[in-house]
Amino acid sequence: MDKSSFGGIILAAAGILAGLLIEGGRVGQILQPTAALIVIGGTLGAVMLQFPLATVGSAFKRLAGVFLHGGGADEASLRQILAYADKARRNGIVSLDADLPGVRDRFLKQALTLAVDGTEPTELRKIMELALDNQVEIDEKIPAVFESAGGFSPTIGIIGAVLGLIQVMQHLDHIDEVGRGIAVAFVATIYGVAAANLLFLPCAGKLRIRIREEHLQKEMMLEGVISILEGLNPRIIEIKLQSFLSERSRKSEIAPAGTVA
Template identity: 65%
Template sequence: MDKSSIGGVFLAIAGIVAGLLMEGGKISQVLQPTAALIVFGGTFGAVLLQFPMSAVLGAFGRILRIFSAPGKQQDDLLVKQLVGFANKARRSGVVSLDADLETIQDAFLKQAVMLAVDGTEPADLRRIMQVSLDSYAENEDRFPAVFESAGGFSPTIGILGAVLGLIQVMQHLDQIEEVGRGIAVAFVATIYGVGIANLIFLPMAGKMRIRLRDDVKRREMMLEGVISILEGMNPRMLEVKLAGFLDDRRLKKQERAA
Protein backbone atom coordinates (compact mmCIF):
# COMPACT_ATOMS: atom_id res chain seq x y z
CA MET A 1 0.00 0.00 0.00
CA ASP A 2 1.09 3.57 -0.69
CA LYS A 3 1.70 5.12 2.74
CA SER A 4 1.66 8.61 1.27
CA SER A 5 -1.87 8.30 -0.15
CA ILE A 6 -3.32 6.57 2.90
CA GLY A 7 -1.61 8.94 5.33
CA GLY A 8 -2.71 11.95 3.32
CA VAL A 9 -6.38 10.96 3.48
CA PHE A 10 -6.33 10.34 7.22
CA LEU A 11 -4.33 13.48 7.93
CA ALA A 12 -6.69 15.68 5.92
CA ILE A 13 -9.82 14.26 7.54
CA ALA A 14 -8.32 14.25 11.04
CA GLY A 15 -7.13 17.86 10.70
CA ILE A 16 -10.52 19.15 9.61
CA VAL A 17 -12.46 17.16 12.21
CA ALA A 18 -10.05 18.17 14.96
CA GLY A 19 -10.33 21.83 14.00
CA LEU A 20 -14.12 21.60 14.03
CA LEU A 21 -14.20 20.00 17.47
CA MET A 22 -11.66 22.47 18.90
CA GLU A 23 -13.96 25.31 17.89
CA GLY A 24 -16.80 23.69 19.81
CA GLY A 25 -18.57 22.33 16.77
CA LYS A 26 -20.12 18.93 16.22
CA ILE A 27 -19.69 16.49 13.36
CA SER A 28 -23.47 16.28 13.01
CA GLN A 29 -23.47 19.96 12.02
CA VAL A 30 -21.78 19.20 8.71
CA LEU A 31 -23.73 16.03 7.95
CA GLN A 32 -26.44 17.55 5.78
CA PRO A 33 -27.96 15.01 3.36
CA THR A 34 -29.60 17.78 1.33
CA ALA A 35 -26.29 19.53 0.74
CA ALA A 36 -24.58 16.22 -0.08
CA LEU A 37 -27.30 15.36 -2.60
CA ILE A 38 -26.95 18.72 -4.33
CA VAL A 39 -23.15 18.67 -4.52
CA PHE A 40 -22.49 15.01 -5.30
CA GLY A 41 -25.49 14.60 -7.59
CA GLY A 42 -24.77 17.80 -9.49
CA THR A 43 -21.05 17.08 -9.79
CA PHE A 44 -21.40 13.54 -11.08
CA GLY A 45 -24.18 14.59 -13.41
CA ALA A 46 -21.93 17.24 -14.95
CA VAL A 47 -19.06 14.74 -15.24
CA LEU A 48 -21.30 12.23 -17.01
CA LEU A 49 -22.37 14.94 -19.41
CA GLN A 50 -18.75 15.77 -20.27
CA PHE A 51 -17.27 12.25 -20.43
CA PRO A 52 -18.55 8.96 -21.85
CA MET A 53 -19.64 6.33 -19.35
CA SER A 54 -16.63 4.14 -20.16
CA ALA A 55 -14.21 6.89 -19.14
CA VAL A 56 -16.06 7.58 -15.87
CA LEU A 57 -16.21 3.90 -14.94
CA GLY A 58 -12.57 3.46 -15.91
CA ALA A 59 -11.56 6.38 -13.71
CA PHE A 60 -13.32 4.95 -10.67
CA GLY A 61 -11.90 1.53 -11.48
CA ARG A 62 -8.39 2.95 -11.15
CA ILE A 63 -8.89 4.46 -7.70
CA LEU A 64 -7.26 1.47 -6.03
CA ARG A 65 -4.05 2.20 -7.96
CA ILE A 66 -3.78 5.47 -6.04
CA PHE A 67 -3.43 3.55 -2.78
CA SER A 68 -1.03 0.90 -4.11
CA ALA A 69 2.70 1.47 -3.91
CA PRO A 70 4.65 1.68 -7.20
CA GLY A 71 6.19 -1.61 -8.30
CA LYS A 72 9.84 -0.72 -7.72
CA GLN A 73 10.86 -4.37 -7.47
CA GLN A 74 9.08 -5.02 -10.75
CA ASP A 75 11.23 -2.37 -12.42
CA ASP A 76 14.37 -4.06 -11.11
CA LEU A 77 13.13 -7.41 -12.38
CA LEU A 78 12.35 -5.83 -15.73
CA VAL A 79 15.92 -4.56 -16.04
CA LYS A 80 17.25 -8.03 -15.20
CA GLN A 81 14.91 -9.57 -17.77
CA LEU A 82 16.06 -7.22 -20.52
CA VAL A 83 19.73 -7.77 -19.64
CA GLY A 84 19.06 -11.51 -19.76
CA PHE A 85 17.55 -11.11 -23.23
CA ALA A 86 20.62 -9.12 -24.27
CA ASN A 87 22.96 -11.87 -23.09
CA LYS A 88 20.97 -14.53 -24.92
CA ALA A 89 20.74 -12.46 -28.10
CA ARG A 90 24.49 -11.86 -28.03
CA ARG A 91 25.19 -15.58 -27.75
CA SER A 92 22.53 -17.02 -30.05
CA GLY A 93 21.14 -14.09 -32.01
CA VAL A 94 17.96 -12.05 -31.64
CA VAL A 95 15.91 -14.84 -33.26
CA SER A 96 16.60 -17.02 -30.20
CA LEU A 97 14.32 -14.72 -28.16
CA ASP A 98 11.36 -16.26 -29.97
CA ALA A 99 11.40 -19.04 -27.37
CA ASP A 100 10.97 -16.47 -24.58
CA LEU A 101 7.87 -14.77 -26.00
CA GLU A 102 5.51 -17.02 -24.05
CA THR A 103 7.19 -16.05 -20.78
CA ILE A 104 6.70 -12.30 -21.30
CA GLN A 105 3.66 -11.07 -19.37
CA ASP A 106 3.61 -7.43 -20.47
CA ALA A 107 1.84 -7.02 -23.81
CA PHE A 108 3.89 -3.95 -24.83
CA LEU A 109 7.21 -5.71 -24.21
CA LYS A 110 5.99 -8.86 -25.90
CA GLN A 111 5.01 -6.94 -29.04
CA ALA A 112 8.36 -5.14 -29.15
CA VAL A 113 10.35 -8.39 -28.77
CA MET A 114 8.16 -10.05 -31.40
CA LEU A 115 8.93 -7.28 -33.89
CA ALA A 116 12.63 -7.58 -33.08
CA VAL A 117 12.57 -11.34 -33.63
CA ASP A 118 10.81 -10.81 -36.97
CA GLY A 119 13.75 -8.74 -38.16
CA THR A 120 12.27 -5.24 -37.91
CA GLU A 121 14.81 -2.45 -38.26
CA PRO A 122 15.47 -0.46 -35.05
CA ALA A 123 14.14 2.79 -36.53
CA ASP A 124 10.96 1.11 -37.77
CA LEU A 125 10.48 -0.70 -34.47
CA ARG A 126 10.77 2.59 -32.59
CA ARG A 127 8.18 4.27 -34.83
CA ILE A 128 5.73 1.39 -34.52
CA MET A 129 6.00 1.08 -30.74
CA GLN A 130 6.00 4.84 -30.24
CA VAL A 131 2.56 4.96 -31.86
CA SER A 132 1.38 2.31 -29.40
CA LEU A 133 2.95 4.20 -26.49
CA ASP A 134 1.38 7.53 -27.50
CA SER A 135 -2.02 5.88 -27.92
CA TYR A 136 -1.75 4.29 -24.47
CA ALA A 137 -0.80 7.60 -22.83
CA GLU A 138 -3.64 9.43 -24.56
CA ASN A 139 -6.24 6.84 -23.58
CA GLU A 140 -5.08 6.68 -19.96
CA ASP A 141 -4.98 10.47 -19.69
CA ARG A 142 -8.79 10.54 -19.81
CA PHE A 143 -9.09 9.02 -16.35
CA PRO A 144 -7.32 11.69 -14.29
CA ALA A 145 -9.12 14.26 -16.45
CA VAL A 146 -12.42 12.90 -15.08
CA PHE A 147 -11.41 13.76 -11.51
CA GLU A 148 -9.93 17.09 -12.56
CA SER A 149 -13.27 18.02 -14.09
CA ALA A 150 -15.10 16.84 -10.97
CA GLY A 151 -12.76 19.02 -8.92
CA GLY A 152 -13.66 21.98 -11.10
CA PHE A 153 -17.40 21.39 -11.01
CA SER A 154 -17.92 20.62 -7.33
CA PRO A 155 -17.08 24.09 -5.87
CA THR A 156 -19.47 25.70 -8.33
CA ILE A 157 -22.16 23.15 -7.49
CA GLY A 158 -21.50 23.93 -3.83
CA ILE A 159 -22.16 27.60 -4.49
CA LEU A 160 -25.35 26.58 -6.29
CA GLY A 161 -26.39 24.67 -3.18
CA ALA A 162 -25.63 27.72 -1.07
CA VAL A 163 -27.83 29.89 -3.26
CA LEU A 164 -30.65 27.36 -3.05
CA GLY A 165 -30.32 27.40 0.71
CA LEU A 166 -30.47 31.17 0.83
CA ILE A 167 -33.57 31.12 -1.38
CA GLN A 168 -35.25 28.94 1.22
CA VAL A 169 -34.14 31.33 3.92
CA MET A 170 -35.68 34.30 2.13
CA GLN A 171 -38.97 32.44 1.74
CA HIS A 172 -39.25 31.62 5.45
CA LEU A 173 -38.01 34.71 7.21
CA ASP A 174 -41.00 34.48 9.55
CA GLN A 175 -40.00 30.98 10.68
CA ILE A 176 -36.77 30.97 12.66
CA GLU A 177 -36.29 27.18 12.47
CA GLU A 178 -36.57 27.18 8.69
CA VAL A 179 -34.15 30.10 8.47
CA GLY A 180 -31.55 28.22 10.49
CA ARG A 181 -31.97 25.06 8.43
CA GLY A 182 -31.60 26.97 5.16
CA ILE A 183 -28.44 28.72 6.32
CA ALA A 184 -26.97 25.39 7.44
CA VAL A 185 -27.61 23.81 4.05
CA ALA A 186 -26.13 26.86 2.34
CA PHE A 187 -22.84 26.78 4.24
CA VAL A 188 -22.49 22.99 4.31
CA ALA A 189 -23.05 22.74 0.55
CA THR A 190 -20.15 25.15 0.02
CA ILE A 191 -17.98 23.11 2.40
CA TYR A 192 -18.82 19.90 0.55
CA GLY A 193 -18.09 21.41 -2.84
CA VAL A 194 -14.75 22.96 -1.89
CA GLY A 195 -13.78 20.06 0.36
CA ILE A 196 -14.23 17.18 -2.06
CA ALA A 197 -12.56 19.19 -4.83
CA ASN A 198 -9.39 20.01 -2.88
CA LEU A 199 -9.19 16.97 -0.61
CA ILE A 200 -10.36 14.20 -2.93
CA PHE A 201 -10.85 14.88 -6.64
CA LEU A 202 -7.83 17.06 -7.47
CA PRO A 203 -5.31 15.11 -5.34
CA MET A 204 -6.56 11.85 -6.85
CA ALA A 205 -6.15 13.26 -10.35
CA GLY A 206 -2.60 14.36 -9.51
CA LYS A 207 -1.63 10.94 -8.14
CA MET A 208 -3.16 9.24 -11.19
CA ARG A 209 -1.00 11.39 -13.47
CA ILE A 210 2.08 10.39 -11.48
CA ARG A 211 1.14 6.72 -11.88
CA LEU A 212 0.59 7.30 -15.61
CA ARG A 213 4.01 8.92 -16.00
CA ASP A 214 5.57 5.94 -14.20
CA ASP A 215 3.82 3.53 -16.57
CA VAL A 216 4.91 5.50 -19.64
CA LYS A 217 8.50 5.65 -18.35
CA ARG A 218 8.45 1.89 -17.77
CA ARG A 219 7.31 1.30 -21.34
CA GLU A 220 9.94 3.67 -22.65
CA MET A 221 12.50 1.62 -20.75
CA MET A 222 11.17 -1.54 -22.40
CA LEU A 223 11.38 0.07 -25.84
CA GLU A 224 14.90 1.34 -25.33
CA GLY A 225 15.97 -2.05 -24.01
CA VAL A 226 14.61 -3.98 -27.00
CA ILE A 227 16.06 -1.52 -29.52
CA SER A 228 19.45 -1.65 -27.80
CA ILE A 229 19.36 -5.45 -27.93
CA LEU A 230 18.48 -5.28 -31.63
CA GLU A 231 21.43 -2.92 -32.18
CA GLY A 232 23.77 -5.35 -30.42
CA MET A 233 24.57 -3.26 -27.34
CA ASN A 234 26.79 -4.87 -24.71
CA PRO A 235 24.61 -6.26 -21.86
CA ARG A 236 26.58 -4.35 -19.22
CA MET A 237 26.17 -1.11 -21.14
CA LEU A 238 22.49 -1.90 -21.52
CA GLU A 239 22.11 -2.33 -17.76
CA VAL A 240 23.74 1.05 -17.16
CA LYS A 241 21.51 2.65 -19.80
CA LEU A 242 18.33 1.21 -18.32
CA ALA A 243 19.38 2.28 -14.83
CA GLY A 244 18.90 5.84 -16.04
CA PHE A 245 15.14 5.21 -16.06
CA LEU A 246 15.13 4.29 -12.37
CA ASP A 247 14.82 6.81 -9.56
CA ASP A 248 17.78 8.23 -7.62
CA ARG A 249 17.23 6.08 -4.55
CA ARG A 250 17.61 2.85 -6.49
CA LEU A 251 20.62 4.23 -8.36
CA LYS A 252 22.36 4.98 -5.06
CA LYS A 253 21.48 1.50 -3.84
CA GLN A 254 23.06 -0.01 -6.95
CA GLU A 255 26.18 2.13 -6.49
CA ARG A 256 26.58 0.94 -2.90
CA ALA A 257 26.13 -2.68 -4.01
CA ALA A 258 28.81 -2.23 -6.69
Protein backbone atom coordinates in the same frame (compact mmCIF):
# COMPACT_ATOMS: atom_id res chain seq x y z
CA MET B 1 -0.11 0.68 -0.30
CA ASP B 2 0.89 4.27 -0.97
CA LYS B 3 1.68 5.70 2.46
CA SER B 4 1.80 9.23 1.10
CA SER B 5 -1.76 9.09 -0.25
CA PHE B 6 -3.24 7.46 2.85
CA GLY B 7 -1.27 9.70 5.19
CA GLY B 8 -2.21 12.84 3.26
CA ILE B 9 -5.95 12.23 3.25
CA ILE B 10 -5.94 11.19 6.93
CA LEU B 11 -3.92 14.25 7.92
CA ALA B 12 -6.19 16.58 5.95
CA ALA B 13 -9.38 15.11 7.41
CA ALA B 14 -7.93 15.09 10.93
CA GLY B 15 -6.84 18.72 10.68
CA ILE B 16 -10.25 19.91 9.50
CA LEU B 17 -12.19 17.90 12.08
CA ALA B 18 -9.83 19.00 14.86
CA GLY B 19 -10.38 22.63 13.91
CA LEU B 20 -14.15 22.09 13.95
CA LEU B 21 -14.08 20.49 17.38
CA ILE B 22 -11.75 23.12 18.84
CA GLU B 23 -14.20 25.83 17.79
CA GLY B 24 -16.97 24.02 19.64
CA GLY B 25 -18.57 22.38 16.63
CA ARG B 26 -19.85 18.84 16.26
CA VAL B 27 -19.20 16.31 13.54
CA GLY B 28 -22.94 15.81 13.18
CA GLN B 29 -23.27 19.39 11.96
CA ILE B 30 -21.51 18.59 8.71
CA LEU B 31 -23.05 15.16 8.13
CA GLN B 32 -25.83 16.06 5.69
CA PRO B 33 -26.78 13.24 3.26
CA THR B 34 -28.86 15.62 1.13
CA ALA B 35 -25.92 17.97 0.59
CA ALA B 36 -23.66 15.03 -0.25
CA LEU B 37 -26.21 13.73 -2.73
CA ILE B 38 -26.42 17.09 -4.50
CA VAL B 39 -22.65 17.52 -4.75
CA ILE B 40 -21.79 13.93 -5.75
CA GLY B 41 -24.70 13.52 -8.13
CA GLY B 42 -24.29 16.92 -9.74
CA THR B 43 -20.53 16.56 -10.16
CA LEU B 44 -20.76 13.05 -11.59
CA GLY B 45 -23.48 14.15 -14.01
CA ALA B 46 -21.42 17.10 -15.24
CA VAL B 47 -18.36 14.90 -15.73
CA MET B 48 -20.37 12.32 -17.67
CA LEU B 49 -21.70 15.09 -19.88
CA GLN B 50 -18.16 16.24 -20.67
CA PHE B 51 -16.46 12.86 -21.17
CA PRO B 52 -17.51 9.58 -22.84
CA LEU B 53 -18.80 6.97 -20.43
CA ALA B 54 -15.88 4.64 -21.21
CA THR B 55 -13.39 7.36 -20.23
CA VAL B 56 -15.21 8.05 -16.95
CA GLY B 57 -15.29 4.35 -16.17
CA SER B 58 -11.57 3.97 -16.90
CA ALA B 59 -10.78 6.97 -14.70
CA PHE B 60 -12.57 5.51 -11.69
CA LYS B 61 -10.92 2.14 -12.26
CA ARG B 62 -7.54 3.86 -12.16
CA LEU B 63 -8.48 5.62 -8.92
CA ALA B 64 -7.21 2.64 -6.93
CA GLY B 65 -3.74 3.42 -8.26
CA VAL B 66 -3.69 6.58 -6.13
CA PHE B 67 -3.76 4.54 -2.91
CA LEU B 68 -2.36 1.19 -4.05
CA HIS B 69 0.89 1.24 -6.00
CA GLY B 70 3.15 -1.71 -6.66
CA GLY B 71 6.68 -0.42 -6.15
CA GLY B 72 9.70 -1.88 -7.89
CA ALA B 73 7.96 -2.51 -11.23
CA ASP B 74 10.64 -0.59 -13.13
CA GLU B 75 13.41 -2.57 -11.43
CA ALA B 76 11.64 -5.84 -12.24
CA SER B 77 11.33 -4.76 -15.87
CA LEU B 78 15.03 -3.91 -15.98
CA ARG B 79 15.97 -7.34 -14.59
CA GLN B 80 13.68 -8.98 -17.13
CA ILE B 81 15.22 -7.09 -20.05
CA LEU B 82 18.74 -7.92 -18.85
CA ALA B 83 17.79 -11.59 -18.71
CA TYR B 84 16.54 -11.39 -22.29
CA ALA B 85 19.73 -9.58 -23.33
CA ASP B 86 21.90 -12.27 -21.76
CA LYS B 87 19.95 -15.04 -23.46
CA ALA B 88 19.96 -13.28 -26.84
CA ARG B 89 23.72 -12.70 -26.60
CA ARG B 90 24.35 -16.41 -25.94
CA ASN B 91 21.75 -18.01 -28.23
CA GLY B 92 20.70 -15.29 -30.66
CA ILE B 93 17.66 -13.01 -30.78
CA VAL B 94 15.49 -15.78 -32.26
CA SER B 95 15.87 -17.79 -29.03
CA LEU B 96 13.56 -15.26 -27.33
CA ASP B 97 10.64 -16.55 -29.40
CA ALA B 98 10.07 -19.30 -26.82
CA ASP B 99 9.75 -16.69 -24.04
CA LEU B 100 7.12 -14.55 -25.77
CA PRO B 101 4.05 -16.43 -24.38
CA GLY B 102 5.22 -15.69 -20.83
CA VAL B 103 5.63 -11.93 -21.31
CA ARG B 104 2.78 -10.24 -19.44
CA ASP B 105 3.31 -6.65 -20.52
CA ARG B 106 1.63 -6.17 -23.91
CA PHE B 107 3.96 -3.35 -24.97
CA LEU B 108 7.10 -5.36 -24.20
CA LYS B 109 5.66 -8.45 -25.85
CA GLN B 110 4.90 -6.53 -29.05
CA ALA B 111 8.39 -5.00 -29.14
CA LEU B 112 10.07 -8.38 -28.58
CA THR B 113 7.87 -9.99 -31.24
CA LEU B 114 8.97 -7.39 -33.78
CA ALA B 115 12.60 -7.88 -32.76
CA VAL B 116 12.39 -11.67 -33.09
CA ASP B 117 10.73 -11.27 -36.49
CA GLY B 118 13.80 -9.40 -37.72
CA THR B 119 12.46 -5.84 -37.77
CA GLU B 120 15.15 -3.20 -38.23
CA PRO B 121 15.85 -1.15 -35.05
CA THR B 122 14.85 2.12 -36.73
CA GLU B 123 11.55 0.71 -37.97
CA LEU B 124 10.86 -0.98 -34.63
CA ARG B 125 11.38 2.31 -32.83
CA LYS B 126 8.95 4.10 -35.17
CA ILE B 127 6.25 1.45 -34.71
CA MET B 128 6.50 1.30 -30.93
CA GLU B 129 6.80 5.07 -30.46
CA LEU B 130 3.62 5.47 -32.49
CA ALA B 131 1.88 2.95 -30.21
CA LEU B 132 3.23 4.77 -27.14
CA ASP B 133 2.07 8.16 -28.43
CA ASN B 134 -1.42 6.78 -28.98
CA GLN B 135 -1.44 5.38 -25.45
CA VAL B 136 -0.35 8.76 -24.09
CA GLU B 137 -3.32 10.40 -25.80
CA ILE B 138 -5.67 7.94 -24.10
CA ASP B 139 -4.01 8.11 -20.68
CA GLU B 140 -4.02 11.92 -20.56
CA LYS B 141 -7.82 11.85 -20.38
CA ILE B 142 -7.74 9.93 -17.07
CA PRO B 143 -6.47 12.75 -14.80
CA ALA B 144 -8.48 15.24 -16.87
CA VAL B 145 -11.67 13.58 -15.60
CA PHE B 146 -10.75 14.32 -11.98
CA GLU B 147 -9.52 17.81 -12.82
CA SER B 148 -12.92 18.54 -14.34
CA ALA B 149 -14.65 17.08 -11.29
CA GLY B 150 -12.52 19.36 -9.13
CA GLY B 151 -13.72 22.33 -11.15
CA PHE B 152 -17.38 21.37 -11.08
CA SER B 153 -17.84 20.30 -7.44
CA PRO B 154 -17.40 23.74 -5.75
CA THR B 155 -19.99 25.23 -8.11
CA ILE B 156 -22.36 22.33 -7.50
CA GLY B 157 -21.83 22.95 -3.78
CA ILE B 158 -22.93 26.56 -4.23
CA ILE B 159 -26.03 25.34 -6.06
CA GLY B 160 -26.79 23.08 -3.10
CA ALA B 161 -26.32 26.00 -0.69
CA VAL B 162 -28.68 28.20 -2.71
CA LEU B 163 -31.28 25.44 -2.78
CA GLY B 164 -31.00 25.19 0.98
CA LEU B 165 -31.39 28.95 1.40
CA ILE B 166 -34.51 28.88 -0.75
CA GLN B 167 -36.04 26.36 1.62
CA VAL B 168 -35.03 28.47 4.61
CA MET B 169 -36.57 31.64 3.14
CA GLN B 170 -39.86 29.88 2.69
CA HIS B 171 -40.09 29.32 6.44
CA LEU B 172 -39.24 32.76 7.80
CA ASP B 173 -42.29 32.53 10.07
CA HIS B 174 -40.19 30.19 12.25
CA ILE B 175 -37.45 32.70 12.88
CA ASP B 176 -35.84 30.57 15.59
CA GLU B 177 -34.96 27.93 12.98
CA VAL B 178 -33.64 30.31 10.32
CA GLY B 179 -30.09 30.37 11.71
CA ARG B 180 -29.93 26.60 11.91
CA GLY B 181 -31.33 26.27 8.41
CA ILE B 182 -28.74 28.65 6.96
CA ALA B 183 -25.94 26.71 8.66
CA VAL B 184 -27.21 23.45 7.20
CA ALA B 185 -27.54 25.02 3.75
CA PHE B 186 -23.86 25.93 3.60
CA VAL B 187 -22.78 22.34 4.28
CA ALA B 188 -23.15 21.66 0.53
CA THR B 189 -20.55 24.34 -0.16
CA ILE B 190 -18.18 22.66 2.28
CA TYR B 191 -18.70 19.32 0.55
CA GLY B 192 -18.07 20.81 -2.88
CA VAL B 193 -14.89 22.66 -1.93
CA ALA B 194 -13.57 19.77 0.17
CA ALA B 195 -14.21 17.20 -2.57
CA ALA B 196 -12.36 19.36 -5.09
CA ASN B 197 -9.31 20.21 -2.97
CA LEU B 198 -8.96 17.08 -0.84
CA LEU B 199 -9.94 14.40 -3.36
CA PHE B 200 -10.44 15.22 -7.04
CA LEU B 201 -7.53 17.59 -7.74
CA PRO B 202 -4.94 15.71 -5.62
CA CYS B 203 -6.00 12.42 -7.24
CA ALA B 204 -5.58 13.98 -10.68
CA GLY B 205 -2.06 15.07 -9.78
CA LYS B 206 -1.10 11.66 -8.37
CA LEU B 207 -2.52 9.87 -11.41
CA ARG B 208 -0.44 12.09 -13.70
CA ILE B 209 2.65 10.96 -11.80
CA ARG B 210 1.60 7.31 -12.01
CA ILE B 211 0.92 7.55 -15.75
CA ARG B 212 4.25 9.27 -16.38
CA GLU B 213 6.01 6.47 -14.47
CA GLU B 214 4.26 3.90 -16.66
CA HIS B 215 5.30 5.73 -19.82
CA LEU B 216 8.92 5.94 -18.64
CA GLN B 217 8.83 2.22 -17.96
CA LYS B 218 7.64 1.55 -21.50
CA GLU B 219 10.31 3.86 -22.91
CA MET B 220 12.87 1.85 -20.95
CA MET B 221 11.45 -1.39 -22.37
CA LEU B 222 11.67 -0.04 -25.91
CA GLU B 223 15.23 1.16 -25.47
CA GLY B 224 16.14 -2.20 -23.95
CA VAL B 225 14.67 -4.24 -26.81
CA ILE B 226 16.39 -2.06 -29.42
CA SER B 227 19.69 -2.43 -27.55
CA ILE B 228 19.23 -6.21 -27.56
CA LEU B 229 18.48 -6.11 -31.29
CA GLU B 230 21.65 -4.07 -31.86
CA GLY B 231 23.67 -6.71 -29.97
CA LEU B 232 24.90 -4.54 -27.11
CA ASN B 233 26.56 -6.13 -24.10
CA PRO B 234 24.08 -6.73 -21.22
CA ARG B 235 26.26 -4.66 -18.87
CA ILE B 236 26.13 -1.71 -21.25
CA ILE B 237 22.37 -2.14 -21.55
CA GLU B 238 22.06 -2.11 -17.75
CA ILE B 239 23.99 1.15 -17.45
CA LYS B 240 21.98 2.63 -20.31
CA LEU B 241 18.58 1.70 -18.86
CA GLN B 242 19.34 2.73 -15.29
CA SER B 243 18.94 6.34 -16.40
CA PHE B 244 15.18 5.63 -16.65
CA LEU B 245 14.94 4.58 -13.02
CA SER B 246 14.05 6.90 -10.16
CA GLU B 247 16.78 8.08 -7.80
CA ARG B 248 15.57 5.64 -5.15
CA SER B 249 15.64 2.73 -7.61
CA ARG B 250 19.11 3.62 -8.85
CA LYS B 251 20.45 3.49 -5.31
CA SER B 252 19.11 -0.02 -4.82
CA GLU B 253 21.19 -2.87 -6.13
CA ILE B 254 19.90 -4.47 -9.33
CA ALA B 255 20.10 -8.25 -9.09
CA PRO B 256 22.21 -9.83 -11.81
CA ALA B 257 20.39 -11.22 -14.79
CA GLY B 258 19.48 -14.85 -14.36
CA THR B 259 16.41 -16.61 -15.49
CA VAL B 260 13.75 -14.81 -17.49
CA ALA B 261 10.89 -13.57 -15.28
